Amino acid sequence: MNSLVLLILIIAGGALLSYFGHKINKILGNITVFAVALIIPIYWFTQVDFTETVSFTVSGFHMELGYNMYGKLFSMIVMILSPLALIYAIGYMKDQKKLATFYFSFLFSILGMTGILMSRDFVSLFIFWEIMTWSSYLLVIFLGKDVQKTGIKYMVFSAIGAYAMLMAIVIIYKNTGSMMLSDYFGSFAGFTLQTKLLTGILLLLGFAVKSAVMPLHVWAPGAYSNTPMAYTSVFSGALSKMGIYGLGFVVVNLFAQANLEIVGYVLAWMGAITAVLATFSAVFQHDAKKLLAYSSIAQLGYIVTGIGIGTELSIMAGLYLAVLHAAFKGVLFMVVGAVERQAGTTDMNVVSGLARKMPFTFFTALIAIIALAGIPPLGGFVGKWMLYESLINNSNFLMVIMIFLSSTAAFLYCFKFLFGLFLGQQEPEFDHVKEASPVMIIPMLLLSVFLLVTGAYPGIVFKYVAEGMTNLGFHDVNWQMSVLTNAWGDSVNVQHVYLSVVVVFVAFLIFITWRGYKHSTKISTKDISSSGEMIKPEDNMTYAMDFYKPFQRVLQPILKWKINKYYEDFGKGLEALFDFMRRIYTGNGQTYAVYVIIFLAILLIFSKSIFGY
């Protein structure tokens, strides 16, 4: 049997098995989930034949599944992150009810993502896209928080995106007579400008919603933070990348080919604005979940900028950041989940000093934060460097400033996150907190190891990025091509710079550890000296409250402008309109009869203009 079809069947079967397993009993269910989480990636990495295709005709539409290298790159994110998140979920969701629904939706969203990345035609792309949407919707409202607000917001934005895509699809079908992506790419140049823009922008809109580009991002903070964290790591890590996947081929394969780089450029600007504003919002969140949610939006903004610029280097940077973002944001959401489960809250005004209680969690969080902030020696640095370089090469200096501003401001929330949850003084009310269970720790550690390894050897990721880019029309891509040139014309390969930085950093780390070890003494976090004033043990001197207050005061005018409010007003206006329209149905029989008579009269009076006589 075809390995792609079998892959789909394995995931769907896994979903059903986990569903019924959990219906029967929890232990059986967890064993099934664990087995499924192992089988899917093992099958994908060992058995799936990436050259294979399968095609069938359904309801007159020709559909075809088959990988290309670009899809494979994104599949790799899905196939590494989601099984780990599934395993993590076994521990994280232990005390929850309705686990059958949870794992069913979880696996179906994996099915949706897997399908999207192997779809070669629009019908199957759309089908899998919608499967992904409704399964993730079920998970967004899974905990029953803000069902009518957050859940509906997510669904409305997803539906707007999906239907924009659907509209593009049917117009494309009308113009090309085929649903194949390749036929669309092939004939795009021959379309009229109007059709080009209409179909392309509608497709962009569809993908942009999932990748949370402003102003289509308002669903994201609520949805990311209301979902059980085990799924949010996939949601932010992998699912949002489906949007990036689509943006990539639309910008590069369509608009750049048709000399409409301007569209990509606009998109890049939107990405940059997203990055800046979302970062600012993230800085002032006091709930760690919300902080990470905004940070996800900001990070996706970088990626969108990279894709939108559309040069070889910028796309490479974007895709590389996409892979890394999946890994570090996957870890961070798992970390927050672990804290939530062990300490009972993720409010950074309340929790503090968990580093000693949850050392492994702290370690993984630290690694992920370093990667996120783009500090060498971890991988985020390379990605950001390349992004800057590509922007500078294109003389987009204003955009460089914005990205730079955003990633500098990102340090603020990175520190706040670490400090708020893990550092500071340990409070007695969190004395009972223990390290999370191994089922949760191991996936986090594995992802951190991935981050460390790719930090030292970014080439591992770049190899696949370069492979993937062949499908976007860029051949012989290599990360070593990122080259620094100084004013005197000397050039130096960034790889050498990078490796030197790594070596110096590691050497320094070893040095201070060795030096410091001799003199170290163990003290409690309450061991604080002050000038004259006596501090009692219960006094907390290191609050995470009102972090960055002056900064907030400065930014107040920008942050006051909340697009969310406009959407809500718009929604309210619509509801009022609907209410008004509803009143046409008065509930009075006579009125209805009068409508009929009036309608008949109108038709008779205007029959000449309607029927011509």
Place this chain on the structure above:
Amino acid sequence: MVITDPVYFIALPLLTAFLLPLFGKIYKPLIGIIPGLVFAFLAYISFDLYLNLVPGKPIIIQMAGWAPPWGINLVFSEFSGLIVTLITFLAFLVWVYSYNFKKVGFDNSKKYFTLLMLMVAGSIGVVLTGDIFNMFVFLEITAIYSYGLTAFYKGRDSAEAAFKYLLLGSLSSVFILLAILLLYKQVGTLNMADIAVKAQSIDPKMKSIIAILFFVGLGIEAEMFPMNGWVPDAYSQAPGPVAASFAGMLAKSGIYALIRVFYTVLEVKGVFDLLLIMGLLTIIFAEFSAMRQKHLRRMLAYSSIGQMGLIMVAFSFNTKAGIFAGLFLMFNHAIIKTLLFLSSGFLTYSTKQKKIRDLDGFGKIMPFTSLMFGLGAFAIVGLPPFSGFWGKLNMLVATADSNLYFVIALILLVAVVEIVYYFKVIGRLYFRQQHKDVEVHNPTWNAILAMSILAIVIIGVGIYPDLITDYLTKATNELFDKAGYIHSVLPNLSLN
């Protein structure tokens, strides 16, 4: 088969309906059993006839031996046969569902099944007949028994709903009758094929007046805006299975009559543009009103109107792709809306006010019914992998085919609204804490059976739509081929 003859579709339920009280006198449970047997038989022969239909050769029955255009004839073609099969299949499922519907005592069930059989007979008659006056008669039969079924619960609200329905229904009858009268005066025949041949000679002014009367009269039956005021009341006050059969059969026969008249009988320029505009208005007003409903059944009723509007839009393109999409939507609407009404029957049965907000947390206490409702909601908003998706996709492809991009945008915008109100209900069913002191009425085994069959059809067609596309294509060709219809009804006529 020996006894497969389309006459049974009408004769058998009519006869049984009148004999039903007699059977009841003999042995009480027969009241419930006999209709089931009849519906099962009808479903069986319709499948048998339909599957053995030779393309291009519809089965034509001449009543009382009078050949058309003088006698009344029944036409069981790929198109009408499809609708009849759908109706009988749904009728059988409705019977399965309501076989021991608890509230229905002996007297009531006698009344219920009698009225139901007559309504089914009427709906089938509308679809099968080849005679325009006969169509009017069947429309009347259907309407009258529907009034009765609407008022079934004898309460004030049901009576009011039935009265509104009656008011608009009688207007509809007047207009249709008037149209037929004028038409007869012009062409001197009542046979649809014969009229179609002679219609070219009608004075265009008169023709447009006839068309308008038909449009308004049949528009009321087909739930067209602004003449659909009766729908929300009738659907929400009638018993659950009756509302299901209104959506599945009554509305279907109404829209069938509308498109048969304008596709085959009367060719009037401009009528399809009018249908497009009215269809769009129907969708917009219905879906927007549905958004603000507090009662589950009223919400479903408005959503049902919206679907009918979509079907009208699909047929208004007057292209093969449009008809195909319209038929697909009709199939979906019949199956999915029936499932929604059947499951909502049990959901609202357990609440006093039948409001949506009473349904919090029902997913836990009525898992099966809620699951069925959720499935239906997913399917009707057009999410894959359920059958609703293929209908919507084909519909949009047909719209793009006719170059009506703004219609695509409009349909999709309204679909977003549709998603919102259906998902609000799902959110309440599954992700809210339940209210206290809820009386739970778990569905009976036969209701579970009926709903499961519908669910299987929805998923089956959703995963593999080619199960039905062949039949839909055939029906499309039949409806589009006007000359073929005339030729097969009047074989001796030489078209020149």
